[in-house]
Structures are given as C-alpha cells and as structure tokens.
Amino acid sequence: MQGCLTIRAVLICEITVSFNQKSKIKNQKSTGAGRRLPAALMILTVALIISACVALWVGYAPISLASLRTDETTRVLFFQLRLPRVLMAGVVGASLAAVGAALQALFRNPLAEPLTLGVSGGGALGASIAIAFGAGARVAGVPLVFLASFAGAGAAMLIVYRLARTSAGGVVLPGALLLAGVVLNFIAASGVVIIQYFADYSRALQILRWTIGSLDVVGFDLLWRMLIFLIPGWIVLLLMARDLHLLAIDEETAASLGVNVRRSERLVYAASSLIVGVTVAVGGTIGFVGLIVPHAVRLLFGEDVRVVLPCSFLLGASFLMLADALARTILGVGELPVGAITALAGGPVFLWLLRRQQRYSAM
Amino acid sequence: MIFIISSCGELSMGESVQAGQKGETSLLEARDLHFAYGVGLPKVVRGVSLGVRRGTLAALIGANGSGKSSLIRLLGGLLTPARGEVIFDGAPLRSIEPRVRARRIAYVPQTTATVFPLTALEVVLTGRSPYTARFRFEDEHDRAIARDALISVDALHLAHRSVTELSGGERQLVALARALAQEPECLLLDEPSSALDLKHRAGLIRHLRRLRDERQITALIVTHDLQLLDPAFDQIFALRCGTMAAAGSPGEVLHDDILAEVYDDAHVRARQAFGRTFVWSE
Numbered sequence: 001m002q003g004c005l006t007i008r009a010v011l012i013c014e015i016t017v018s019f020n021q022k023s024k025i026k027n028q029k030s031t032g033a034g035r036r037l038p039a040a041l042m043i044l045t046v047a048l049i050i051s052a053c054v055a056l057w058v059g060y061a062p063i064s065l066a067s068l069r070t071d072e073t074t075r076v077l078f079f080q081l082r083l084p085r086v087l088m089a090g091v092v093g094a095s096l097a098a099v100g101a102a103l104q105a106l107f108r109n110p111l112a113e114p115l116t117l118g119v120s121g122g123g124a125l126g127a128s129i130a131i132a133f134g135a136g137a138r139v140a141g142v143p144l145v146f147l148a149s150f151a152g153a154g155a156a157m158l159i160v161y162r163l164a165r166t167s168a169g170g171v172v173l174p175g176a177l178l179l180a181g182v183v184l185n186f187i188a189a190s191g192v193v194i195i196q197y198f199a200d201y202s203r204a205l206q207i208l209r210w211t212i213g214s215l216d217v218v219g220f221d222l223l224w225r226m227l228i229f230l231i232p233g234w235i236v237l238l239l240m241a242r243d244l245h246l247l248a249i250d251e252e253t254a255a256s257l258g259v260n261v262r263r264s265e266r267l268v269y270a271a272s273s274l275i276v277g278v279t280v281a282v283g284g285t286i287g288f289v290g291l292i293v294p295h296a297v298r299l300l301f302g303e304d305v306r307v308v309l310p311c312s313f314l315l316g317a318s319f320l321m322l323a324d325a326l327a328r329t330i331l332g333v334g335e336l337p338v339g340a341i342t343a344l345a346g347g348p349v350f351l352w353l354l355r356r357q358q359r360y361s362a363m
Numbered sequence: 364m365i366f367i368i369s370s371c372g373e374l375s376m377g378e379s380v381q382a383g384q385k386g387e388t389s390l391l392e393a394r395d396l397h398f399a400y401g402v403g404l405p406k407v408v409r410g411v412s413l414g415v416r417r418g419t420l421a422a423l424i425g426a427n428g429s430g431k432s433s434l435i436r437l438l439g440g441l442l443t444p445a446r447g448e449v450i451f452d453g454a455p456l457r458s459i460e461p462r463v464r465a466r467r468i469a470y471v472p473q474t475t476a477t478v479f480p481l482t483a484l485e486v487v488l489t490g491r492s493p494y495t496a497r498f499r500f501e502d503e504h505d506r507a508i509a510r511d512a513l514i515s516v517d518a519l520h521l522a523h524r525s526v527t528e529l530s531g532g533e534r535q536l537v538a539l540a541r542a543l544a545q546e547p548e549c550l551l552l553d554e555p556s557s558a559l560d561l562k563h564r565a566g567l568i569r570h571l572r573r574l575r576d577e578r579q580i581t582a583l584i585v586t587h588d589l590q591l592l593d594p595a596f597d598q599i600f601a602l603r604c605g606t607m608a609a610a611g612s613p614g615e616v617l618h619d620d621i622l623a624e625v626y627d628d629a630h631v632r633a634r635q636a637f638g639r640t641f642v643w644s645e
Contacts, residue, residue, distance in 0.1 A: 032501060032502075034499070108478050109478065109479060223557075242498075245489070249479075249481065250476070252441060252471065253541070256439055256440075258464065259461070260461075260492050
C-alpha cells in the first residue's frame with residue numbers, strides 16, 4: 001500500500017515535471033527568433049558533422065582509420081570516390097532544401113518545392129536535350145548541360161508562376177500552382193522519353209543513367225565547377241531571407257513594409273532556377289528534399305523564414321548524405337538511386353501536409 | 364435632386380469634387396489620380412484628388428467596386444498611378460524609399476491569408492522590420508513595442524497563438540497591431556472593422572481617436588460602417604465609380620440625397636439622434 005502510494009506520488013511528480021518542461025520548451029520557442037538561430041545552427045552543424053562521418057564510413061567496403069593510413073587502395077577509394085560523393089550529396093541536399101524553403105515562402109504554399117512545381121522536370125528536359133546534342137560541348141568553359149538545365153528550370157518556373165497568378169489581385173492560387181507543376185513534369189518527362197528514343201544508343205544510355213539520378217562522382221573537378229554556380233545562388237537566397245519572411249505572411253503586407261516585391265521575386269526565381277538547374281544537371285531529379293527538410297526545420301525551430309532558410313541548408317546536407325549512404329548500402333551489392341529513397345520518404349510527407357493544409361484553406 | 368446614373372459608364376459624372384484642403388495642412392494628398400489594373404482594363408480610379416489633413420481621422424466610403432481599395436493602395440504606395448501623383452508630407456510618395464515610407468505609413472489590407480502557422484506575436488514583430496537591418500533580428504525594444512501594440516488592440520492573449528487558428532476578426536486585430544508596431548504617422552486601413560464584433564469595432568474607433576488626440580496620428584479608413592463616422596471622424600470622402608462624389612465633414616456628407624447618389628440607392632436615410640448620425644437603407 002505504502003509502496004503503491006509512493007509510486008503514484010513519483011508518477012505525478014514526473015508528469016508535472018515533464019509538463020513543466022514542455023511549457024518551458026514552448027516558452028523557449030516563443031522567445032526571439034534571433035536567439036533561436038545561433039543555437040539551431042550549432043545543433044545542425046554538429047548533426048552535419050556526424051552525418052558526414054557516418055556517410056564516409058559506410059559503403060560497399062567500410063573504411064577504417066587504420067587502413068586509411070596504411071593502405072594505398074583504400075586511400076584512393078576514400079579520396080577519389082567516397083569523399084567527393086559525400087560532399088556532392090551534401091551540396092545537392094543543401095541546395096535543394098534551401099530552394100524548397102525559399103519557394104514555399106515566395107508562393108505562400110507549404111507544398112511548393114522544385115519537384116512539385118515542375119522546376120526539376122524543366123531542368124531535366126533541358127539537360128537531356130543538351131546530352132542528346134553533345135554533352136561535352138562547352139560555352140566559354142561552362143558545360144552546356146548546366147546552361148540547358150538552368151534554362152529549362154527557369155522556363156518551367158516562369159510558366160508555373162504565370163499560370164497560377166491571377167491577373168487582377170495578384171494572388172497565387174495554391175491549387176493551380178501545384179497542378180501546373182504536375183502537368184509540366186509530365187510534359188518534360190515525355191520530352192525526355194522522346195529525346196531518348198531518337199538519340200543514338202550510347203547517348204540514350206547516358207540519359208537513362210542520368211534520369212535515374214545518382215550522386216556518383218569521381219574526383220573533385222565536377223564539384224568545383226558546380227560550386228561556381230551554386231555559391232552565388234546560395235548567397236542570393238540567404239540575402240533574401242528577410243524579404244521572404246515578410247512575403248510568407250502576405251504579399252501586400254510585405255510590400256507595405258518596404259519589400260520591393262517584384263525585385264525579390266525575380267532574384268529568388270533566378271537563384272532557384274540556377275541552383276535547381278545545376279543540381280539536376282549533375283544528379284538528376286532528386287525529389288522531395290526541398291519539402292521534407294524545411295518542414296522538419298519548422299517543427300524543430302519555428303516558422304520564421306530567417307531561421308528556416310539557413311537551417312534547411314544545413315539539415316538538407318545531412319539529410320541527403322544519409323539518404324545516399326542508405327542508397328549505397330541497403331541492397332548489400334549494387335545501389336539504389338537516391339531519388340527513389342527521397343521520394344519514398346517524401347511522398348507520405350507531401351500527403352500529410354496536403355491533409356493538414358486543407359483544414360486552413362480550400363485548394 | 365440630381366438624376367442618378369445607374370451604372371458606372373464612361374459618362375461624365377459632372378464636375379469631380381475637389382476634396383479636402385490642400386497646402387500645408389495636408390499630410391497625404393492625391394492629385395488627379397488615375398489607375399487601371401492593366402492595359403485595356405477599365406479604369407477603377409478616374410481623376411481623384413483629395414487631401415487628408417494632418418492629425419485627423421478620415422473615412423473613405425462608397426459602394427462595392429467604387430475604387431476605394433485601389434485608391435487606398437495608391438495612397439499607400441502599393442500601386443503606382445497611371446496618371447497623377449500622391450504627395451506625402453510635401454514630397455512625392457514615389458520619391459520616398461520604400462523602407463523609409465514603411466516607417467511613416469502603415470497599411471492594413473482587407474484580408475491576410477497567412478498559410479504558415481506563425482504566432483500572432485511573430486506577425487506583429489514584422490511591423491518592426493522597416494527599422495531592422497537585413498541580418499538583424501528584432502531586439503527587446505522591438506518586442507516591447509509589439510507587445511504594447513497587441514495590448515492596445517486588446518489582443519495580448521493571442522500573442523502565442525498561431526494565426527492560422529485565429530478567427531477573421533482576431534486576424535484583423537493582429538494585422539492592426541502589426542501596423543501600430545510600425546509606429547507610423549499615417550495609418551491606412553482597408554475595412555479594418557468588417558469582421559470585428561460590436562465591442563472591438565467601438566474599441567478600434569476609440570483607439571484611433573486616442574492616437575489622433577495624443578500622438579497626432581493621421582488615419583484614413585475604408586469602411587461600410589457609416590454608424591461609426593459621426594462624431595468620431597473629421598473628414599469623409601465618398602467615391603462613386605472611381606471618382607470623388609462628395610467630401611466634407613460627417614455633417615456635410617451624411618445626408619439622404621448625397622448618400623443616395625454615392626450608393627446608387629434612393630432608399631438610403633440618414634437621421635440625427637443621440638448626438639450622432641444613423642444611416643440605413645429602407
């Protein structure tokens with residue numbers, strides 16, 4: 001009897017304590033975003049380092065520190081294959097997640113991301129045209145595939161935006177935006193198939209290999225070339241974080257608070273198309289990273305876009321590194337395309353968000 | 364009595380009324396504004412001139428589609444007139460840098476449909492962004508101002524609630540608090556009371572009067588709530604089909620014949636009782 005009572009008392013104590021902790025967490029959440037950001041960045045940086053270590057360690061043959069020091073083959077494997085690939089996953093993941101966070105704010109649509117808006121599809125079509133007509137060709141040192149993919153992504157974003165925006169009020173219709181994105185993806189996909197059909201055998205195989213989407217890379221050369229385009233894009237997005245935060249609330253409100261709406265929109269378009277174009281040209285369409293990651297950040301650190309954008313950047317890198325590690329190891333031999341893993345994880349998240357959003361607004 | 368034209372054609376509406384006093388006393392002034400939402404689309408504002416005197420409470424009334432919202436957006440610098448000019452405090456509005464303008468003029472749209480579950484306090488804090496550098500967050504001072512703004516619209520209890528869960532009226536209060544957090548000289552409110560209950564409607568007007576009397580803040584509000592206008596308001600501007608149909612004090616504008624023309628409804632009645640004017644349509 002006595003024991004029973006003490007257990008009950010302890011239980012009640014514990015419940016109160018956990019309740020207090022919960023309300024404390026809630027209070028922390030409500031303190032300034034300014035204080036939340038440094039803590040969030042620190043946590044996510046630690047997470048990123050851990051993810052990178054895990055991704056570097058696992059693989060077809062796990063690499064130990066000892067053999068790295070002694071064995072020449074292991075060293076080549078590590079520095080020429082595994083390290084570039086993990087870095088590539090990080091760069092692509094960070095890029096896609098940041099673009100997702102920016103597009104969601106810009107269109108005031110939680111379901112927006114490069115894949116759902118058809119931007120990836122447009123980029124893919126552009127890239128496959130370039131591959132069919134000679135991928136190796138360069139314009140002033142820049143691979144043609146990058147440029148074609150950038151153009152495709154930009155065109156897709158422009159079309160989707162024009163279709164979804166009403167002429168008078170300037171309201172972006174959320175349903176129309178996503179439908180236009182889906183249809184653009186279909187059109188782009190058939191375009192890719194037709195090009196594959198007419199391209200010669202080796203080119204077609206090249207396109208097929210690339211559409212499946214893989215982060216396979218040898219050496220650092222490609223990474224450097226990508227970063228020349230990506231870094232300016234990243235900087236623009238981070239510079240626009242404040243404007244995007246205001247735009248996420250309401251376009252008219254943002255304008256009345258001094259945001260130059262047209263200029264911000266153009267800059268975010270250009271940066272997003274560039275980033276998506278380059279990542280698609282290299283890794284194929286890797287979907288839903290831009291959807292899952294920003295929403296995970298929102299659940300963890302709140303809705304402020306000035307927090308969501310840089311945090312998505314870091315978490316996106318961790319996420320794709322781990323997803324790629326999983327893709328490399330899950331089968332034992334051979335590997336799955338990483339896009340299949342992200343889609344498998346992202347599809348259900350999309351559906352959950354869709355259900356949640358319908359409570360707020362009619363699509 | 365004037366013959367009432369039943370629709371907004373391109374017919375001449377007679378001489379357009381030159382509303383409000385011009386010159387030094389006007390804080391916000393419109394000079395022959397014209398506006399259409401696109402090339403080839405009908406003009407929604409056609410040659411409007413008005414002057415809102417500094418430290419006064421002014422109302423913009425008119426039938427649905429008469430151009431009130433477009434006009435208030437033009438006055439707030441959210442739309443650029445096709446012809447004519449808006450003058451704020453003696454300078455052309457378009458010459459004022461947008462972020463500087465946002466510290467002096469606050470605008471509240473009719474509705475804000477925020478889809479992200481930001482808290483009310485976070486939304487009100489955006490009112491401080493014209494004062495905050497690009498890579499800075501709001502500090503304690505800004506948070507205190509935001510909290511005061513919420514208190515002044517009687518909505519502090521909403522501070523940590525998500526705006527997506529709030530009712531239309533509660534959202535209006537939050538939007539209003541956001542505008543107050545901008546600490547503007549001039550408030551432009553587009554139907555701020557349309558979703559408010561009786562108590563908060565009266566509270567809104569009381570608060571606007573207090574801002575006017577204590578801090579010399581000028582406000583122009585679009586409203587269909589004609590009961591609120593007398594005796595709280597100093598000036599009324601009545602739009603009809605994109606032109607100024609009448610302007611003056613409540614005592615001058617709130618009359619059967621003028622309102623009948625403004626609202627294109629011969630059944631409108633305005634009567635004095637209990638020291639205020641009651642307006643209804645029979």
